[in-house]
Amino acid sequence: MAAREKTVQKSASTTGRWAWPVLTAALTLVLAASRLVVTPRFYFSDDTERGSAGQWWQLGDQLLQGRLPMLDPSAWQAGNYWAEGQWGLLNPVTWLIAIAARLSESPVLHATVVKLVFLVILSLGVYLLARQFGAHRPWAALAGVLVPVSGFVVYMDAASWSTDLFNVALFPWAWWALRRAVEHRRSPFPYLLVSYLLITIGYVFGVMMLVVILVETLVRHAVRRDGARVVRTLLASAWGALLTIVVYLPAVLTAPVTERGDAPFENLRFLNADLTDLASAGNPWVSATIRSWGTEATEGPLVHIAWALLLLPLALPLARSAVRRGIPLFVLGGVALVLVLGPSHMGPIRWPLRLIPYLAIVLVVVFAVGISRRYPQGATRRAFWLSGVVIGATSLLTWGNGPYAWKAILAAAAVAFAALVVLRWIARAPRVRRRAAWAAVASMAVTAVFVAGQLYFLPTSPLPSRDAPDSASALESVLPDAHGDGIVVGDAEDGWQDDASWDERLIANLWYFSPTDVSSMYTVLPFETFGDDLCIDLRGKTCEAALDTLWSVDDETGLRVSDLMGVSTIVAMKDTYPDEPEAPEGWTLAEEGEYTWLFERDEALPAAGGVVWTADGTAVSVTAQSDTEVTFTVDAAGEDGRVVLSRLPYPGYSVDGAVQVDAVRGWLLTVDVSDAAPGDSVTVSFRPPAWPLLVGSYVLALAVGAGWLVGGAILRRRRAAAREALR
Known part of the structure; x- marks a missing residue:
């Protein structure tokens, strides 16, 4: 009988161990997918549409041909792939995404599936991290649900900025794996794998946060004079530093010839927050006063972190053990907060609001840890009323920033207060068993209510979509008969509202789908003198004078600028050039479209590069x-x-x-x-600048990783043998 009871208890424990993370992943997937009901292209906005989709297609095409691209002269300022960084040339996950993109007929479906997968990865990473810091399973599961629905993650990263989403999703896994390897003396393989993926994505903000936790870990153990953990942290840091050199040094050394070379430190109040903005961190239905492209108040809950933070008094005070264990959380949260509130431009590091997802991870994990120890006992009358005060005060501050949204503010406050009442009732109800589990499930239900409200109040990302065709075949059909290298002049996005316009032109990196090599691509490193001469921006738009420049004769060489570039095809946008431009000798109007003038050189020149x-x-x-x-x-x-x-x-x-x-x-x-x-x-x-150093750093990083794996395995085997001998 006793053996049977023990078996039943073990089975229940195993079920609980898996049930909560499964619930976390499933609910995250459902909530993320629900946005597609209202906005089917929610995850195909702005930089995904104009950047990632074409980039993945091109990289996948190159990989399937057995090549890893380094430089494309025909892409001009967008063709220095190693310096661009975010191509993820050394990242096997990016390779898989790219190959899948190349084989997919629907760019929208492909991008959506990728985003949903990474949101689930984020949810499970937060769950593991919360568990590691001491949160009980139900509250760790709630934490895993809350972070993927935080405002910036959803409306900016998931909707548009793919590489930032990848960074955020992998970061809690990297942190969990680092603590597992350093604090608990487990195998470093998970850390080596996840940190490699995080760094080689090529998006710097996640790497900055990884540096913070590595420094914090090193200092903490150095103060404690824990030599073994100091050594493990140094190995983790060396691994990360060497990979960072490989991925980011080319961009640093290339920056002097780009517009990033003389980036100043200044505050233009662009995608950074102030303290009053943070008052809406608990309200998912309102926009703060975040200035961005063309607006003083970006329409999206960009500073929303989690509605559950309004109930923080239920989770306080933290136990002393939780405070000691949570020092890394407080350090990273403090750094992230300072940067989010800092100037909008810190040299080449711009728009610090991009760090708010890391602040969200910290605050949600702290809440989960605190409420795990305090609930249900901590749901006192005093904590109840303090939470009510927090709801009221933050709502008032949020109303002060945006009184026009008073209905959404009032509605969100009512839902949060109702949630508070429910959690108080669960804590006090005499017949309710497993109160923490029911409270966490109820909180998940409230989260779902808030997400449903977002579908009504804020159904789209503040970053625009241009409704490009959701068909690889349709995108490939633009300029299908390659007549040498091409370039677009004028407003390349002219006519995007009309489906027929896509038969004549593409935008930014969507040109990678076309058989014609067009240089009007998206770049994060615009070449300064090239851009000034052709008045071309980072997404390929030009001013009206660009066509005259291309057809002008260069004083030094006596050749037309277009000939010096090897350009044989020019797409001129009618919105910029309403009257037919007069082509010089050797050029012919090949086709007049409704939106474009298509000019071709009578004799096509060889592609750029020669x-x-x-x-x-x-x-x-x-x-x-x-x-x-x-x-x-x-x-x-x-x-x-x-x-x-x-x-x-x-x-x-x-x-x-x-x-x-x-x-x-x-x-x-x-x-x-x-x-x-x-x-x-x-x-x-x-070769990318400092190429020998890059190769050496990469080889040395692999040596450090292999040495740590082998050395750690030997030490663990010896410790196991010693323990066995003592028995």
Whole structure:
């Protein structure tokens, strides 16, 4: 009989162990998917539509051909993939996403599935992290549900900024795995794996937060003089630092020639918060006074963290053991809070509100830990009324920021107060068993109510969607007959409201779907002199003067700028050029559309990347050419020995057999062969700047990881043998 009872208890324990994380994942998936009922393209907004979708397609296409792209001269300022970082060239998860994108007919469905998967990954990571810091399973499950529905995660990261979502989703896993390896002396493999994925995504904010927890862990154990844990933390830090060098150093060394090179420290009140904004952290239905693109109050709950924070008095005070264990939470939360409230531009680090998901992780985990110890005993009358005061005070402050939203503020306060009453009743009801479990489930139900309200009050992301065709075949059908390299001039988004306009043009990275190589792509590192000359922005839009510039004759070379770029196809937007532009000799209007003028060069030029001009008295013959290298033979070397290539002079180019000189027009790679003799061979090659250091860092990182794995396994085996011997 006793054995049977023990078996039943063990079975119940196992069921509970799995039931709560399964519930967390399932409810997260249901809540995330529910947004599609109202807004089917919710997860295909802005940077996903104009950036990630085409980027994944292109990377998947290259991978399926057995190539890992490094540089694409035809993409011009968007073609330095290693410096761009967010292509995730070293990230196997990004590879899988990219290959799936290339094989998918529906970019919207593909992106939606990817976002839903990562929201579930985030929920389970928060669950594990909360458990590790001492939260009981029901409250850890609630924490796992709350973070993926926090405002910035949903309305910015999940809707648009894919790489930021990936960072946020992996971060709690990396933190959990770090603590598992350092604090509990377990295998470092989970940390090595997850931190590798986090860093190689190429989005810096998650890496910044990883640095914070590594420094906190190192300092804490150094103060305690815990040598073994200090060593493990140093190994974890070395692994991360070496990978960070590989992923981010190319961008740092490339920045001087880009618009990021002289980024100032200033506060433009752009995507950063103030203290009154944080009053709405518990209200999912209102917008704070967050300034962003074209608006003083971005329409979205960007500072919403969790409605349950309004009930924080029920979780306080924290037990001393929880405070000691929670020191890492307080440190990371403090740093995140300072940055969120800091200036909007800190050099190349912009828009610190992007760190609010990390503040959300900390605050929700602290709440889960606190209420695990205090509920139901802590649901006193005093805590009840204090929570009511918090609900009222924060609602009043939120109303002060946006009195126009008084209905949503009042409704949210009513729901939160009703939740407070229910949790108080559950805590005091004499016949209710497993009060914590029922309270957590009730809180999840309240979370679902708040999400349902968002579908009414705030159904879309504040970041726009351009309603691009949800068909890879349709996107591929634009400019299907490649006539050399192309470029778009004017407002590339003209006519997006009309489905027919997509037959004539694409936008930003969606051009990767087209068989024609078009340079009007999305980049996070706009090449400054190139952008100034062609007045082109980071998403490929240009001013009206760009067409005149392309067809103008360069003073130094005597060639048209379009010829120097190897451009043979020009798409001119009618919104910018309502009257037919007058084409110069050698160019023809190939097609007049409803939205565009399509011009083609009578004789298509070779794609960008090769030699496009040599000075008088100088002649060369190209013998080999690829995206990253050009080799030519010097036939004659005049007094002016300049040779111009249709490439941007990124840091990382090296010249063997000649010397690199000042770029023609400030943005065309130029070498001087004056000192070469006829018959000499010259090779111009590109590798990301500090390439030997990058390779060495990567190899050393792998060595550190392998050494930690092997050494840790040996030590654990010895400890196990010693324990066995003592028995």
